Every structure is written in C-alpha cells, then in structure tokens.
Amino acid sequence: MAFREYRIGCVMFGVALSLSMFITIILPGIDISSMSSTKIALEKQLTYGWETGFNYYDPFLQGKDKPIKVTLTKDPKTGAAIDKMNAYVFPPGTHFPDGLTHDNILGGNVQVLSMSLGEINSASEEQGGVFTVDESEDGTPYIEYATITRGWTVDATLKAADHQSLAGSGKTMFVREGCWWCHTLLPEQTQDWQTFGRPPMVGDFNGESPTTFGSDRKAPDLLHVGSRNSSREWLTMHFFNPRLVQPHSIMPRYDYLWGKTDADGKTIDLAAWDVHYLAYAKGDEVYPPIVPTPAPDSEARMLIDFILNLK
C-alpha cells in the first residue's frame, strides 16, 4: 500500500460499495418493511408456520413443526352450527410464524387489531393454540387467537374439523422436492393475469420464508392452481405419474412420496405398477394400473394439500 493512490482508491472503493448497499438494501428494506400485511399474508403465515426451508426444528425437511389448517362448520366448543370457516391449529410446541412473535411483521393497524381484538399476545408456543383470520368493520384483516377469544382448544378443534389440510407440511415438500425449479408462484404481467389469476400484492408475503417465487418457468404458474383445478383425484394421478393425465408432460414422477404403504395399508410395489403402466403405454392393456390412494400421513398427501390450498 505504499502509494497514496491506493489509499485513496481503497477509501473510494469503500464509499462506492457502501453507497451501493445503502441504496439497494437499506432503502428498499425500509420501504418493504413498512408494508402492512394483507389477509393473504396472514393466512399464509398461519398455514406455513415459522420456516419452510432448512431449520433447526425440521432439519431434514420432513414437514415437521407445521400447523394444521382445518375447515369448520360447527363451533368446536359449543357444537353449534357456524358459517364455514378456516382455523389454523398449532399443536403445543409448534413454532409460530414471525407475525405472531415480532412486532413489526404484521404492520400498522393489522398489528394493533391483532393485539387488541385478536389477543395474540397471550399465545405461547409451548401451549400452542388455534388461530383464525378475521376482518374488522373497515376491512382491516387481523389474526385472532381463538383459544382465548372463542375458547377453542387444539384437541376440540381438530375433532370438530370437517377437513384437515397439511398444506404447511406440503410446502416443505414443495421446497424439498424442488417443484419451484419449474413452477413459479408469481404470475407475470401478461395474459398470465387472465389464465393464472391475480398477481400477488405487496403485502402478501409478510412473514413468509422462503417465498419460492421460482425463476425458471418450465411449467405453468401455480399461484392460484387450486382455483383452476381442485380435483384431489386428478392431482393424485398427476403426482404418481403425470403422463397418466397429461401424455406430453415432462414432470417427474413423484410416486416415491407415497411411502411404503397406501391408505388401506397395502404395500405399494412400484416395479409391478411400472410393468402394467408400460404395457398400457404400449397399448397392450386397455386401462392404466390403479393409482394407490396416499396414506393420511404420507408426503404425497401433504404435497397435494399444499397444491389444493393455492387458491
């Protein structure tokens, strides 16, 4: 560093790089962090839980440490009929999304209402609990800690549920299996908005990690796929072997997500299935072999729940 020029150069380099990072990290960070959550962001946080990529509580990405999304048509506490609604059950020990544990994620009135009307401050991860998403009279969404406000306990809610969705664990499968290498979750400003649905808004992501927008679209956008195609049977066949429902698909088979046994406890023999399938593909058999129904705790079921939940 003997030359004076190099000292000047180093200082200039530091100034340039710092200025660049100030403009491209600090300023956008302030701007983005000032956005309030939308209702979609609240629902996503409560569906996907704390973190979907690698984390300390689910190091092998098996879909652990995730809430369960349930559909209710009766009040878990009183048993009285209610309008169909969703609730998010966090069994004790499940980690909360950032919106429930940090003061600056929900943003603005959403935060205020979630604390005052929703009583989210009384929730703790050790006890778990049930959450719902509500709207105030002026349309501001907020999170409600239904275990306090409505007296809904975890066990009673799971028992009263018409349907349980493992969409949170399914997102882990979406990340682990690399679905996002081909399917984006970001309709673009083209006719996408007509075929694939409304683009995400600025407050739609608060508290979600990772956001898995995807970048390389070798397959259709999936952000609203559950609205286009809500058939569990179609998706089951599609994940087992996409060529069953779409002969030209280049999607890989995800038959291994079924695990060892199907919903009836019967052993799944992929090799035998393949023999019949190849005969069917050749034209020797009229019908393709039956696709096994995924077991309720199988990874295939989680992934299908996640896809169906993308409304």
Place this chain on the structure above:
Amino acid sequence: MLKHLFAKEEDIPQGSAGIFFAISSICWFIIGTGLGSFNAAKLGFPDFFHGSYALQFGHMRQVHVHAVIFGWIAMAFAASMMYITPALGNTKLWSEKLGIWNCLLYNVGLCLALALLWSGITSGREYSDHIWPIDLYIAFVMVVPWSLNVWMTILNRRTQGIYTTNWFFAASMFMLIIVFLIGNMPEFLHLTGLNEAYMTWWFAHNVLGLLITPVAAAITYYIVPKVTGNPLYSHRVGHLHFWSIVVFYSTPAAHHLMSSPLPEWLKSFASVEGVLILVPAVAYVCNILLTMQGRWTMFVENIEIKFTITGVLLAIPLNMQGGFQQTRAINWYIHGTGWIVAHAHLALLGFSTFAEAAAVYYGLQVLLRRKLWSASLANFHFWMLLIGFSLYWISMTIAGLIQGAAKIYEVPYVDVVIAEHPYMIVRWLGGTMVFFGNIIWLFNMVMTARAGDPVPVGRQPAEVAYTR
C-alpha cells in the same frame, strides 16, 4: 498434494496450491457438466432413469448449478489467483501451505454441501440454496483463507504498482465475502417476506456480478498481454472498467424481480443501472480486443488466446443481452423463459468458462513447467466446448422465444412443452458434448503432468508449442 499438508512452508514447491486447485476445478467441471447433461436428458425424456429419489430432476438441478459455480468456476478462479497474483507481484504466494489446506477443505466442504442439496436439505432460495451452517463454512473455511492468500501476496509484492488483474482479484474477493454474508442474512436472521425474496436475488445478482464477471475479466487482462507480448491497450480504460463494475454492477439486483410487487422506484432504478452495465462491458471488450493488435494470428495458433478471445467475443452478446433484457418491455416477454437459461449459460459456460479454461491451460503448463501433452486434444476440447455451448445457447434461446410468445398469447402450457421438445433434445446434445470434451481435457492435463515435454527455463509455453 496431500504429502505437503504437514510439510514446512519452505519445503513445499511453489505452485503446488495452484496445481491442486486447477486439477480439482477440471474434475468438478466434469462432474458439473455431467450432472447438467443428465438433467437435460430428463427435460427431454422425463422417464429417463425414473424411480429413484436421488436422481429426481428437482433434487439434481441445484447440484448441477452449485457444482459448476462453486466447483468449476470458483476453483478455476482460485487456481488462477494462486499463480497470477504472485507472478504479477514478482513474488511468491504468501502461503502455499494455506493454499493446499484451503483446496482440501474446499473440496471436502463442497462434497458435503452438494450431498446435502442433493438429498433436498435446502434453504429454498435460488443460488443461496445452501443451508446456513454450510454458508458459514463456505464463507470462513473456503473463501476467507483463499482471500487472505490473495491479499497478503499483493501486500507482500515486490513491484511498485499493482496491475489491473490484481485490483480485480483483491476487490472481488472482498466483495464476495461481503455479498455472501449479507446476501445470506435472511437465513442467519430469519428475514421474511419480500425482504427475503429481494435479498435472495440481491445475492444472486451480486455474487455473479461482483465475483464471476470481474474475475473472469481479470484473468483475460493477464493472459492476453502475457501470451501475446503486447502491453495492455489502456490502463485508464481498465480503471473505467473497474470503477464502473463496482458502481453499476452492484446496484441492479431488483431487475431479477421485475414482475414481483417490489417498490416501483426500486425496479426503475435497477433497470437504469442494469443498462449502465454496458459501460464496464464496452470498456472491457474494447480494451482486450485492442490489446490483440498485430497478434491476431495467435487467435488461430495459440490455444490460450483462442480460449480467451472466444470468451471475450462471447462477452459481447452476453452484455448486450444483459443490458437490455432487464428493461421492462423486454423483460415482460422473456422473463422466466429458456432465454434466461440460455443467457445464464452464455455468462457462465460461454464468457467466463472460456476465460478460465485458458487460465487453467496456461497455469498448469507454467506451474508444471511442461508444455501440453497434445495440442490436438486441446483443440478438440475447444471445439467440443464451443460447438456444444453454441448448440445449447441457440436451442435454449429459441425455446425461450417460443415460451415468451406462448406466455403473451395465452397458449395452454402443454403446447409449449410439445413445441420445445426438439430444442430440449438439442440442448441435451450440446451439454453432453461439453461433458465429453471435458473428460478429454482432464486426460490431456493428466498426461501433460506425467509426460509433457519440459518447457525450457525462461521460455513461455506458447513459444515452444509447435517445437518438437
């Protein structure tokens, strides 16, 4: 190499670290392109090798990307720095021993990192896929010792000034560490939402822009004057290149997310800065091509110049694409399509790989003091790489334009898949040519080390390339 791990510093032959890095980089290049070829086969024929969890496309795609970026490109950079930095400072490498340990731990860490990615243990963020413990390993065990060697060699130089190449080496290593640690903040601090999405692409943009582009350029700043014997055309244009890289290349990260709901001011700012990338690009390409004045026959005769100048020429379409494809109008058409895949391969397999291959060819000959075992095989490797890459680039560009049109005109997606099928097959063929070319390369370099003719003291490999 391993016998030097516990040797005394003065007992280790100079250049050992460079050789270790260079041979490792070629091996990783074979692995990375092999994986790429395998993945491409799956996009053409989805039931190719199905039924195994480990060979699933979604598990292997990122392994290809990281094997190539961290294995081939970064290790070839390390190999280049281990011999170019001391040569330009008229001194020895600061520590050969550190370099050898660095290379060993680099290989071990990379194997571990890729194994984890392969099994699906990922952060779910493109280009920063590695989980945070691996990120820390990469930063502090793989990159910091490497940087330390480069910086200390420059500080201990025996020349008065610092040559252009070494500015870039020193600055890029610094920027790499900063970008790596800040870009992985979402994982270290659990940042969420759009901040996380934006930081993912801030990292992806800057790690390519502040490491790969400038270091590849820095290598050509060394190879072309050294092998041709011409002085660099202009030191001042080099200054312009350097400072405009720092200022313009570190700012347009948001142009990767033009269709996301990021703040509009940020997207506009990024788009303008993205066009300004043409400033360093034009300065650089002109500077190198003008350095070739009077020596253009070497483009045909000399293998290092052939590789380097091909890389520089590929930088012209690369930067023209890069400058303009991120403006809103063009991005609207091609974002998320195969065009981008083609562009990424133009940057990494086109421009930078050709520059690095030249540096590894030249470096191994200089460090081993042996000339190439077979110039014919080297030429064969060049053409396999160039033709394979061209097939890949052209087919993916066409596929991208088809996808873009289908996106605009509301074509059902499966029709795009059908239309792209022939291009997917061509892409596979191209990638496979690159893979086989690299196997030939490794063979040639191993034979060079074992049986290459010695280069006489004081002579350049290029001078004796055609003497028997």
